[in-house]
Amino acid sequence: MNLLFRPLRVIADKFNVLQMGMIASERVFKVLDNEDTTINDGNIETKHLKGKVEFNKVWFAYIEEQYVLKDISFTLKAGETLAIVGHTGSGKTSIISLLNRLYHINKGSIRIDETNIEDFRLDDLRANIAVVLQDVFLFSGSVKDNVTLRNPDIKDEEVERAAKMIGIHDFILQLPGGYDYNVMERGATLSLGQRQLLSFVRALLYDPAILILDEATSSVDTESEALIQHAIDKLIANRTSIVIAHRLSTIRKANKIMVLDKGEIKEIGSHDELLEKQGFYYQLHKMQFEKQGNLA
Numbered sequence: 001m002n003l004l005f006r007p008l009r010v011i012a013d014k015f016n017v018l019q020m021g022m023i024a025s026e027r028v029f030k031v032l033d034n035e036d037t038t039i040n041d042g043n044i045e046t047k048h049l050k051g052k053v054e055f056n057k058v059w060f061a062y063i064e065e066q067y068v069l070k071d072i073s074f075t076l077k078a079g080e081t082l083a084i085v086g087h088t089g090s091g092k093t094s095i096i097s098l099l100n101r102l103y104h105i106n107k108g109s110i111r112i113d114e115t116n117i118e119d120f121r122l123d124d125l126r127a128n129i130a131v132v133l134q135d136v137f138l139f140s141g142s143v144k145d146n147v148t149l150r151n152p153d154i155k156d157e158e159v160e161r162a163a164k165m166i167g168i169h170d171f172i173l174q175l176p177g178g179y180d181y182n183v184m185e186r187g188a189t190l191s192l193g194q195r196q197l198l199s200f201v202r203a204l205l206y207d208p209a210i211l212i213l214d215e216a217t218s219s220v221d222t223e224s225e226a227l228i229q230h231a232i233d234k235l236i237a238n239r240t241s242i243v244i245a246h247r248l249s250t251i252r253k254a255n256k257i258m259v260l261d262k263g264e265i266k267e268i269g270s271h272d273e274l275l276e277k278q279g280f281y282y283q284l285h286k287m288q289f290e291k292q293g294n295l296a
């Protein structure tokens, strides 16, 4: 992984960091130093994490004693995918915020590759984690700028290879100027789906050990939908991935599915295991998936 990202000086408050559809890296974001933000640094330097993730009896409250995550435990081996499903407010985003060390946990521990995340240098930790969000953040600049984040070390061939893997290369070539097309030009008409695909190219180029994906719920056209599903498969292959998942196709393929409810894990297991159990996931699946193919 390349560690020479030029900072973009994007200023975001600590909540918006995860809402901007951008990769949450200290090199990309300037996280403001709010008093309750966890910024104290560990001293373990690490360039390349493998990506084993372990939550061990994690309790967390934004406001004293009002726990929004209660006794959360799970382990992901390097390369595995976890799909988190749960209603609004169940704690999905909080789990990924904790992995990025945006907050201190109250009890328990979070480990990556057997090291407590509080012991890592924050920069190093975040350089290994990419967050891809629903609302894709594009800035005024070319397609290439937007996917490389103006990192001059990323070669054109790498950009093209990543765009081909994601399945958006042909589309980019059709734009006036191709990879030099300014995505914010007046009249620029990139669809939601195309913007998402660009954010996937960005994440693929970043090549993080751990990928966090907040799958968009908004519907895109059928053609984009097929492309996006294919692209998500490419993106999560061979890396630890945590997906706040809405697509049945993503959920089904995950190694583990976590059903979260009011901060508690109701169930965790594979698609087949959970269906067999005929519990919460089975009910969700029956009620929502069969009706609309998506869990909104």
Ligand SMILES: Nc1ncnc2c1ncn2[C@@H]1O[C@H](COP(=O)(O)OP(=O)(O)OP(=O)(O)O)[C@@H](O)[C@H]1O
Residues within 6 Å of the ligand: 015, 062, 063, 068, 086, 087, 088, 089, 090, 091, 092, 093, 094, 095
């Ligand atoms: N910054 C915050 N300060 C105080 N409470 C918060 C904050 N962020 C989230 N919460 C609360 O924590 C709980 C879990 O929120 P979280 O955002 O993790 O849920 P979620 O599962 O991601 O929901 P959604 O599906 O709507 O994105 C909710 O009760 C929410 O109101």
Ligand SMILES: [Mg+2]
Residues within 6 Å of the ligand: 092, 093, 094
């Ligand atoms: Mg959320």
